[in-house]
Amino acid sequence: MFSNASNFVHGSDMSTFIIGGFAVFILVSFTIIMILFVVKFNRKRNPKATQVKDNVMLEATWITLPTLLVIFMFYIGWEGFLPMRQDPKDAMHVKAIGRMWKWSFEYPGNKTSDTLVLPIDKSVRVDLLSKDVIHGFFVPAFRIKEDCVPGKNNYCWFIPGELGDFDLICSAYCGVSHSYMTAVIRIVPQDEFDKWLTAQKFKTAGKNLGYQVLDKNGCVACHSLDGSKSVGPTFLGLYGSNVEITTNGTDHKVIADNSYITTSILEPNKDIVKGFSPNIMQSYKGMITDKDIQTVVEYLKTLK
Amino acid sequence: MTETKKIEYVSYLDRQGEYKGIFSWIFTLDHKRIGLMYLYAIMVLFFVGAIMGLLMRVELIAPGETIMKAQTYNGLFTVHGIIMIFMVVIPGLSVIFGNFFLPILIGAKDVAFPKLNRLSFWIYITGCILAISTQFLKKGPPDTGWSFYAPYSTTTGTNVIMATFAAFVLGFSSILTGLNFIVTIHQMRAPGMKFFNMPLFSWAIYATAWTQLLATPIIGITLLMLIAERLFGIGFFNPALGGDPVLFQHLFWIYSHPAVYIMILPALGVISEIIPTFCQKKIYGYKAIAFSSIAIAGVGFLVWGHHMFTSGMSDQARWFFSLLTFLVAVPSAIKVFNWLATMYKGSIDLKPPFLYALAFIFLFTIGGTTGLLLGSVATNVQVHDTAFVVAHFHYIIFGGMGFAFFGAIHYWLPKMYGRMYNMKRATIAWGINFVGFNLLYFPQFILGFEGVPRRYYDYLPQFQTGQVISTIGGFILIAGLILMVINLVQGARHGEIAPANPWQGSTLEWQIPSPPSLENFDEAPVIKKNPYDYK
Numbered sequence: 001m002f003s004n005a006s007n008f009v010h011g012s013d014m015s016t017f018i019i020g021g022f023a024v025f026i027l028v029s030f031t032i033i034m035i036l037f038v039v040k041f042n043r044k045r046n047p048k049a050t051q052v053k054d055n056v057m058l059e060a061t062w063i064t065l066p067t068l069l070v071i072f073m074f075y076i077g078w079e080g081f082l083p084m085r086q087d088p089k090d091a092m093h094v095k096a097i098g099r100m101w102k103w104s105f106e107y108p109g110n111k112t113s114d115t116l117v118l119p120i121d122k123s124v125r126v127d128l129l130s131k132d133v134i135h136g137f138f139v140p141a142f143r144i145k146e147d148c149v150p151g152k153n154n155y156c157w158f159i160p161g162e163l164g165d166f167d168l169i170c171s172a173y174c175g176v177s178h179s180y181m182t183a184v185i186r187i188v189p190q191d192e193f194d195k196w197l198t199a200q201k202f203k204t205a206g207k208n209l210g211y212q213v214l215d216k217n218g219c220v221a222c223h224s225l226d227g228s229k230s231v232g233p234t235f236l237g238l239y240g241s242n243v244e245i246t247t248n249g250t251d252h253k254v255i256a257d258n259s260y261i262t263t264s265i266l267e268p269n270k271d272i273v274k275g276f277s278p279n280i281m282q283s284y285k286g287m288i289t290d291k292d293i294q295t296v297v298e299y300l301k302t303l304k
Numbered sequence: 305m306t307e308t309k310k311i312e313y314v315s316y317l318d319r320q321g322e323y324k325g326i327f328s329w330i331f332t333l334d335h336k337r338i339g340l341m342y343l344y345a346i347m348v349l350f351f352v353g354a355i356m357g358l359l360m361r362v363e364l365i366a367p368g369e370t371i372m373k374a375q376t377y378n379g380l381f382t383v384h385g386i387i388m389i390f391m392v393v394i395p396g397l398s399v400i401f402g403n404f405f406l407p408i409l410i411g412a413k414d415v416a417f418p419k420l421n422r423l424s425f426w427i428y429i430t431g432c433i434l435a436i437s438t439q440f441l442k443k444g445p446p447d448t449g450w451s452f453y454a455p456y457s458t459t460t461g462t463n464v465i466m467a468t469f470a471a472f473v474l475g476f477s478s479i480l481t482g483l484n485f486i487v488t489i490h491q492m493r494a495p496g497m498k499f500f501n502m503p504l505f506s507w508a509i510y511a512t513a514w515t516q517l518l519a520t521p522i523i524g525i526t527l528l529m530l531i532a533e534r535l536f537g538i539g540f541f542n543p544a545l546g547g548d549p550v551l552f553q554h555l556f557w558i559y560s561h562p563a564v565y566i567m568i569l570p571a572l573g574v575i576s577e578i579i580p581t582f583c584q585k586k587i588y589g590y591k592a593i594a595f596s597s598i599a600i601a602g603v604g605f606l607v608w609g610h611h612m613f614t615s616g617m618s619d620q621a622r623w624f625f626s627l628l629t630f631l632v633a634v635p636s637a638i639k640v641f642n643w644l645a646t647m648y649k650g651s652i653d654l655k656p657p658f659l660y661a662l663a664f665i666f667l668f669t670i671g672g673t674t675g676l677l678l679g680s681v682a683t684n685v686q687v688h689d690t691a692f693v694v695a696h697f698h699y700i701i702f703g704g705m706g707f708a709f710f711g712a713i714h715y716w717l718p719k720m721y722g723r724m725y726n727m728k729r730a731t732i733a734w735g736i737n738f739v740g741f742n743l744l745y746f747p748q749f750i751l752g753f754e755g756v757p758r759r760y761y762d763y764l765p766q767f768q769t770g771q772v773i774s775t776i777g778g779f780i781l782i783a784g785l786i787l788m789v790i791n792l793v794q795g796a797r798h799g800e801i802a803p804a805n806p807w808q809g810s811t812l813e814w815q816i817p818s819p820p821s822l823e824n825f826d827e828a829p830v831i832k833k834n835p836y837d838y839k
Binding site for chain 2: 008011012014016019020022023027030033034037041043046047048049050051052058059062063066067070073074080081082085128132134136138140141143144146147149150152167169171172173174175176177178179180268269278281282283286287
């Protein structure tokens with residue numbers, strides 16, 4: 001009756017089924033009673049109301065019964081939920097890192113990937129981290145949702161039970177491209193997973209210092225390095241180019257030099273490049289040192 | 305009960321006081337005129353918010369960009385939320401009908417502090433102007449969602465400070481109104497008006513007022529902390545500065561969950577007034593209904609954590625908040641049972657206010673029971689932060705509070721203006737509203753369950769059917785609302801003269817002329833019995 005995409009589908013859907021069934025029952029009963037009374041005791045048919053005295057027993061019944069019922073429903077939900085917090089000791093640990101507006105995953109042995117590939121029928125514990133604001137790690141098919149809160153180490157775990165691709169989406173609002181912050185979870189047989197993991201590249205620690213500054217501050221989420229248009233202008237070929245900008249309502253052209261780039265980091269809403277919207281980028285004043293800005297400029301010079 | 309002296313009677317609308325013309329409104333101390341000014345302000349804001357909602361629905365009619373960019377969409381749902389929550393539904397019933405009818409229902413001439421009441425209104429207007437101005441200021445409308453979650457809200461470049469400051473200002477209006485109503489109920493009741501002789505709407509307002517008074521300061525502090533963090537980099541909430549983002553969520557919901565009860569309790573009170581009148585029957589379980597209002601307000605303070613089941617709270621906190629969330633459903637259920645019992649053997653008159661009460665029970669039941677799915681931790685993981693939540697709280701707030709509001713205005717309009725609206729047109733508008741509402745929001749339950757998150761500008765093509773039905777519902781609903789308002793405005797201005805007691809109601813407001821005189825009761829009423837004394 002329930003899918004086996006993860007080991008939690010059964011518990012969650014069973015609760016949905018019981019509580020949802022109860023909800024439908026209540027709604028239908030109330031509606032039938034209302035219609036019945038409206039027809040039967042309509043003023044045309046029943047011009048004079050009959051006053052009825054309060055009945056303490058009746059009142060006590062409809063206080064006690066719903067109380068017992070809701071406690072029962074609470075228990076069903078708790079029972080379905082509790083396993084989600086009891087990750088087995090032998091689970092594989094994977095880090096899911098959310099940032100505006102991209103997921104990345106880190107595997108044991110310092111391997112990274114943009115797709116979360118996992119072996120079927122193996123427990124996996126996903127440590128949920130964020131580089132900037134709150135993101136939501138939501139896999140609808142698995143009945144899993146837990147937030148990536150910066151500064152906190154949240155986690156979720158599960159056992160995938162079906163092969164195939166599943167959507168991972170961000171459920172906690174995180175800014176302009178929130179609805180595009182998706183990734184694929186690919187469930188494969190164990191041997192295929194092993195092969196895949198060996199082929200993955202190592203976490204690039206030795207990259208350019210300027211790139212590290214851009215990466216740490218999340219710049220590359222909006223400014224691509226390959227010339228593609230994103231939320232902000234691309235960094236490829238930016239340095240030394242002629243950019244059309246709007247400053248205080250007047251259009252003009254400038255050469256993208258050291259001072260232009262510094263201004264764009266510290267006062268991002270002063271010069272707006274044609275075709276882009278203001279107020280999406282925050283000022284990085286006090287967050288990036290002057291020295292780091294210089295390393296960034298040096299790095300940008302290399303992006304031709 | 306009391307017979308008024310017809311000779312001296314001048315309605316509060318015609319009475320000439322110290323000030324003339326528009327100033328007789330701006331400087332008025334009359335709780336009824338202040339109530340009407342709130343009504344006009346809130347109706348305007350409601351339509352501004354509704355148009356924003358409709359624009360979002362149009363954007364979502366097809367995947368990809370339809371009529372606006374993502375940033376515009378994010379600004380729209382944020383400002384829609386801020387307007388609807390802080391300016392329409394939180395004050396809503398309590399400032400309009402609480403102001404107008406609370407004193408009358410307990411046999412008082414006015415609220416306890418009329419000048420404070422006037423001040424609350426003008427603070428409210430100031431807050432509204434500040435909030436609306438965020439749309440037009442240079443940095444663009446806030447894009448955080450109405451919940452202002454940190455650290456996004458502490459870092460985005462948009463007008464968050466102005467928006468939170470507006471909510472902070474609006475909070476003062478709410479606190480002062482709550483204080484005023486509590487003192488009014490304690491001090492201003494007519495001779496013989498014991499607590500258990502008060503109509504149930506007064507009980508609901510009483511429970512609401514305590515919640516306003518006790519909970520609102522918390523959001524005030526929280527928003528100030530957010531402003532301080534943005535201006536001075538204090539580091540309460542941003543982990544990059546050593547803060548804790550989950551702390552913000554706790555503080556925010558400690559107010560904002562009770563705020564849901566600030567919205568819905570007066571609505572439950574309105575329904576408790578409408579049902580006995582149109583059944584011509586003593587309300588069943590008066591004390592149970594009165595105490596359930598207090599119970600909802602009390603337990604409602606302790607359930608805020610159910611907004612945060614996925615934020616990484618401790619397991620202890622998760623079961624605690626889940627259990628309490630389930631328990632808070634009980635007093636609401638008790639009310640519905642008692643309303644249904646009141647209908648039993650009544651003499652039911654299907655007039656528009658009663659139709660809205662029936663629609664309320666239907667929609668509130670859907671909203672309430674889907675709340676159980678959100679409160680259960682096993683199902684919360686699937687539906688939290690999805691369109692399911694959007695559907696759920698619109699069923700509670702709009703289907704519940706909104707439809708109760710429409711019921712209230714149809715119920716009390718003849719008293720407020722002394723004129724009656726067109727019944728047939730009101731009934732047609734009710735039907736359109738009911739159908740449009742369900743078409744608009746029901747598909748969102750299904751979309752949410754299938755995994756469409758809330759606050760999504762774009763979606764996958766397989767979800768389009770539900771989105772299209774929802775948008776069609778939005779257009780039907782807005783048509784019904786426009787018809788309803790036109791009918792009400794025409795009724796209030798040119799409708800037939802209404803008798804003092806058009807519905808044969810038993811509570812005090814129906815025993816005085818329509819519209820009431822300045823001091824409501826030209827002869828002090830003396831109360832000896834329960835308000836719902838039908839023979």
